[in-house]
Amino acid sequence: MTAGWSYALNQWRQSPTSFVRLEEHERAFKTVSAAGFRAVELWAGTGRWSNLGRPEHLRLNYGSAAGFLDRLAECGIDAVSSLTWDPSAPAAEEGFELRSTSRPADHGAILRAAETYLELLSELGCERIVVRATEPAGRLGSGFDAAAVASVLDRLGAAAQDHGVRVAVDIDCLSPSARPTASRGCSSSPTAPSSTCRSAPRISSWRASTRSRSSATTRPASGTSISRTPTSRTRKRATCFRVRKSTSCRGTRAVRSNAGSSSSGATPVSSTLPLC
Amino acid sequence: MIEWSYAINQWKPSFDDFTRRRDHERALRVISISGFTGVELTTGTGRWEPLGNPEQLAANFGSVRGFADFVRDAALDRVSSWFYDPLLGFREDLSAPADPADPDAHASVRAHATWFASALADLGGQVLVVRPTASAWQRPQLDDGAIGTIAKCWNDVGRAIAPLGVRLALHFDFLSALRPDDGLERLIAATDTETVGFSVDTGEFVAAGLDPVAFIDRHPHRVAHVQLKNAAAVDDRDEYTRRNAEHHVRKGGGARPVPRWFLELGVAPGLVDAEAVVRALVAHEYDGWVTVESDLSPHPPTSAMLNGWYLQHVLQSIVEEAR
Amino acid sequence: MKWSYMDHWRSASPNGPIDQWQTLDSMDRFLKQVAAVGYDAIDTFDHRYFQIMDQYGSVSNYQEFVQERGLERIVNTFHAAVYDPRTYAPHVPETHANILEDFRVTMDRWSGISLDNIIVMPATLYYDMEPVTDDKIKTTAELWNKVGAITLDAGVKLTCHHEFFCGIQSKHELDVFYANTDPALVNLFVDTAQHCIATVDPVDFYEQYADRVTGFHFKDTRHQDLVGDYRRRPDAELMATTTPKWFHEMGDEGGLVDFEAFMRAVVRNGYEGWLSVEHDKANKLGGDHAESTAIARWYAKNVLDRIVAEEGSK
Numbered sequence: 001m002t003a004g005w006s007y008a009l010n011q012w013r014q015s016p017t018s019f020v021r022l023e024e025h026e027r028a029f030k031t032v033s034a035a036g037f038r039a040v041e042l043w044a045g046t047g048r049w050s051n052l053g054r055p056e057h058l059r060l061n062y063g064s065a066a067g068f069l070d071r072l073a074e075c076g077i078d079a080v081s082s083l084t085w086d087p088s089a090p091a092a093e094e095g096f097e098l099r100s101t102s103r104p105a106d107h108g109a110i111l112r113a114a115e116t117y118l119e120l121l122s123e124l125g126c127e128r129i130v131v132r133a134t135e136p137a138g139r140l141g142s143g144f145d146a147a148a149v150a151s152v153l154d155r156l157g158a159a160a161q162d163h164g165v166r167v168a169v170d171i172d173c174l175s176p177s178a179r180p181t182a183s184r185g186c187s188s189s190p191t192a193p194s195s196t197c198r199s200a201p202r203i204s205s206w207r208a209s210t211r212s213r214s215s216a217t218t219r220p221a222s223g224t225s226i227s228r229t230p231t232s233r234t235r236k237r238a239t240c241f242r243v244r245k246s247t248s249c250r251g252t253r254a255v256r257s258n259a260g261s262s263s264s265g266a267t268p269v270s271s272t273l274p275l276c
Numbered sequence: 277m278i279e280w281s282y283a284i285n286q287w288k289p290s291f292d293d294f295t296r297r298r299d300h301e302r303a304l305r306v307i308s309i310s311g312f313t314g315v316e317l318t319t320g321t322g323r324w325e326p327l328g329n330p331e332q333l334a335a336n337f338g339s340v341r342g343f344a345d346f347v348r349d350a351a352l353d354r355v356s357s358w359f360y361d362p363l364l365g366f367r368e369d370l371s372a373p374a375d376p377a378d379p380d381a382h383a384s385v386r387a388h389a390t391w392f393a394s395a396l397a398d399l400g401g402q403v404l405v406v407r408p409t410a411s412a413w414q415r416p417q418l419d420d421g422a423i424g425t426i427a428k429c430w431n432d433v434g435r436a437i438a439p440l441g442v443r444l445a446l447h448f449d450f451l452s453a454l455r456p457d458d459g460l461e462r463l464i465a466a467t468d469t470e471t472v473g474f475s476v477d478t479g480e481f482v483a484a485g486l487d488p489v490a491f492i493d494r495h496p497h498r499v500a501h502v503q504l505k506n507a508a509a510v511d512d513r514d515e516y517t518r519r520n521a522e523h524h525v526r527k528g529g530g531a532r533p534v535p536r537w538f539l540e541l542g543v544a545p546g547l548v549d550a551e552a553v554v555r556a557l558v559a560h561e562y563d564g565w566v567t568v569e570s571d572l573s574p575h576p577p578t579s580a581m582l583n584g585w586y587l588q589h590v591l592q593s594i595v596e597e598a599r
Numbered sequence: 600m601k602w603s604y605m606d607h608w609r610s611a612s613p614n615g616p617i618d619q620w621q622t623l624d625s626m627d628r629f630l631k632q633v634a635a636v637g638y639d640a641i642d643t644f645d646h647r648y649f650q651i652m653d654q655y656g657s658v659s660n661y662q663e664f665v666q667e668r669g670l671e672r673i674v675n676t677f678h679a680a681v682y683d684p685r686t687y688a689p690h691v692p693e694t695h696a697n698i699l700e701d702f703r704v705t706m707d708r709w710s711g712i713s714l715d716n717i718i719v720m721p722a723t724l725y726y727d728m729e730p731v732t733d734d735k736i737k738t739t740a741e742l743w744n745k746v747g748a749i750t751l752d753a754g755v756k757l758t759c760h761h762e763f764f765c766g767i768q769s770k771h772e773l774d775v776f777y778a779n780t781d782p783a784l785v786n787l788f789v790d791t792a793q794h795c796i797a798t799v800d801p802v803d804f805y806e807q808y809a810d811r812v813t814g815f816h817f818k819d820t821r822h823q824d825l826v827g828d829y830r831r832r833p834d835a836e837l838m839a840t841t842t843p844k845w846f847h848e849m850g851d852e853g854g855l856v857d858f859e860a861f862m863r864a865v866v867r868n869g870y871e872g873w874l875s876v877e878h879d880k881a882n883k884l885g886g887d888h889a890e891s892t893a894i895a896r897w898y899a900k901n902v903l904d905r906i907v908a909e910e911g912s913k
Contacts, residue, residue, distance in 0.1 A: 020837040048833040309897040577890035585635035
């Protein structure tokens with residue numbers, strides 16, 4: 001497999017109401033192309049203002065996945081390299097469910113939600129879905145379950161493979177399992193970063209094989225790659241989960257339809273609400 | 277009595293900004309609704325400086341008095357003051373920069389100062405704020421002879437504009453050639469106490485390592501104008517002596533670099549004690565304009581509004597308590 | 600007349616544009632700017648509850664934070680529901696139980712302070728309600744009568760704000776809706792720009808329903824929707840053909856709303872509540888929320904106050 005360079009479009013999404021109009025997309029695509037990149041990375045979102053982040057809105061705005069590819073091509077972009085997706089982020093289109101990869105009862109809903117994206121990626125000829133492994137430590141509390149996370153990622157990998165897509169697991173700085181490893185090759189040596197620090201790049205490596213970075217702790221499904229070393233993962237377990245317990249909003253999930261049914265006080269998805 | 281105005285200069289970060297009438301109208305309205313009653317203009321030259329000098333005012337507003345009407349339409353009482361830097365030449369009369377340390381330039385300085393003061397009088401303004409000399413990197417040493425020359429220039433100007441009802445206020449800044457060797461105090465001593473006043477720019481004083489309150493206490497009768505702004509840092513590395521310090525230090529932040537030299541009043545980590553400044557003014561029965569300034573602001577409306585809040589909720593009560 | 604500011608806001612930060620809810624400092628700066636230019640209070644969105652609990656501990660704590668910066672209180676909340684015909688849609692009776700429960704929960708969350716109104720868009724997006732029929736509007740009205748009873752029981756008036764892209768926006772649709780809602784339970788919140796865009800004259804509309812009006816959004820627009828943008832999929836508000844920026848602050852040039860006539864009508868009808876200023880999406884096309892907020896308040900003080908005085912002396 002050859003390596004290529006792609007650029008993440010998420011930087012243009014500076015607020016819920018920004019980067020909505022198609023002419024704004026066009027300018028971003030042309031900018032990316034002019035800067036020498038031949039592919040773009042999408043990111044999943046929710047609501048009608050996230051029109052590159054929801055498959056139904058992308059198709060609606062560009063006619064079809066093929067129409068979107070045509071528009072990219074007109075702007076000098078050859079491909080969609082990848083799409084980032086946070087299964088724990090509530091989406092209006094999925095009833096604002098607050099899912100957790102650590103909670104087996106949520107796995108069915110996560111897999112169903114993934115299917116929507118995998119179908120789109122298949123239509124786009126995109127080979128990679130970048131999946132956030134867990135919700136942030138502050139929201140997860142003591143509920144982190146590595147085995148459950150691994151299990152649903154395995155199943156996601158298998159489902160993705162059916163669509164010709166591979167799963168790349170994304171662990172970020174808010175992840176409960178990321179904090180103690182910061183000194184390990186991430187911050188002390190800017191000239192020679194560890195490969196484990198590349199899990200959330202602004203410039204993503206496109207078509208590069210990620211198999212070499214696979215974790216030994218979690219046996220990946222054939223379609224899954226995890227960008228963390230076993231050492232970092234096991235160290236995290238001992239020190240990272242002393243997060244404060246949520247103080248508010250318990251029980252609000254019963255009201256599925258209204259915005260912001262967050263149980264943690266985290267920025268609610270309802271900040272994207274399209275009303276005035 | 278203290279009157280409060282706002283400096284317009286923050287709205288013009290570069291030469292091609294702030295040229296349209298709508299921009300001016302909105303800026304004046306923001307100043308007005310934020311609680312200020314006057315506006316301070318800054319000199320400029322050329323067709324992209326509609327507020328820069330009397331000729332441009334006339335070209336854009338019909339006349340100087342036409343601009344006064346424009347100001348009043350924005351619910352401001354008047355122009356409080358005009359900042360004039362003689363080291364700026366004017367395309368309008370093809371004049372060259374005039375350095376008060378150069379005796380040959382004095383006639384030009386006096387003529388232009390009178391030009392501005394006349395217009396200021398028509399605008400209802402009371403103070404011509406001037407940059408008394410060049411930057412330190414341009415004139416690294418001002419011996420007593422040079423101070424005397426500069427003083428003579430401003431004494432002449434002070435006498436020339438006094439009949440117009442306009443006071444002269446020499447404005448010290450942290451890049452000034454008056455900074456080393458106690459130049460500011462020497463100039464105070466060399467100038468006419470009756471016709472030459474000074475402007476205390478609190479942010480510039482603090483950035484230069486000077487205490488504005490101590491200055492007010494030391495020279496209460498020479499304070500003819502105040503520019504009130506906060507400072508975020510002190511130039512304690514003598515970076516003001518660097519060539520082209522206006523670009524590299526003031527705008528560029530210097531070697532550290534300093535992201536913003538000047539901040540809104542009352543915000544951390546500001547170094548200016550604005551309350552103490554106002555208390556000192558009140559104690560000395562200062563009667564004149566305090567111009568709040570936020571030059572180099574990254575967001576002018578927000579700076580004006582935050583400063584307006586501080587004026588209404590903190591500073592005005594100090595003035596009212598003294599009544 | 601007291602003025603409240605509906606809290607749409609963006610400001611610059613090293614991480615790009617942020618809203619005021621980012622940190623306590625950004626909220627402090629926001630509130631001081633609003634207070635500085637003479638607003639007496641703020642309105643907010645009730646979905647901010649989660650950030651309020653996270654950052655301030657309680658709704659009343661947040662209101663104290665507001666008051667410490669020179670503002671009287673929080674006057675109104677906007678209940679910005681995300682409608683979905685499958686789960687939450689006023690014209691779909693099967694979803695009504697869910698909606699009613701939502702309002703019970705919401706009123707409980709905000710019970711720590713005294714609110715004047717809870718504002719709703721009373722219908723889904725237009726395209727989710729099409730074809731808009733009188734029967735659907737009546738079903739919608741039945742729901743809001745019930746919701747109004749819930750909010751009134753909590754001491755808060757339910758009031759309806761008709762976005763130009765919602766399912767009840769034409770004059771006929773509005774008339775049917777208000778004919779089928781209980782004036783004691785369902786009120787009207789007039790957004791001058793939204794009605795103007797929908798080609799409903801805001802002055803005439805207000806005059807017709809003045810006795811049901813419990814608040815206003817004073818905001819302007821430079822465009823009317825003459826091409827059917829209101830039913831545009833997936834979005835009419837930001838993606839319209841007509842313009843990338845529907846809303847402008849009052850007092851800006853080129854506006855279509857006759858605010859002087861509107862204010863005369865407000866005074867003539869003896870309105871005694873709060874007046875709210877709004878200019879959502881003011882940052883589009885290079886705009887700036889702080890400046891717009893100041894300009895709108897300048898207009899209220901220097902133009903509309905005079906109108907109030909003139910009309911009041913008649």
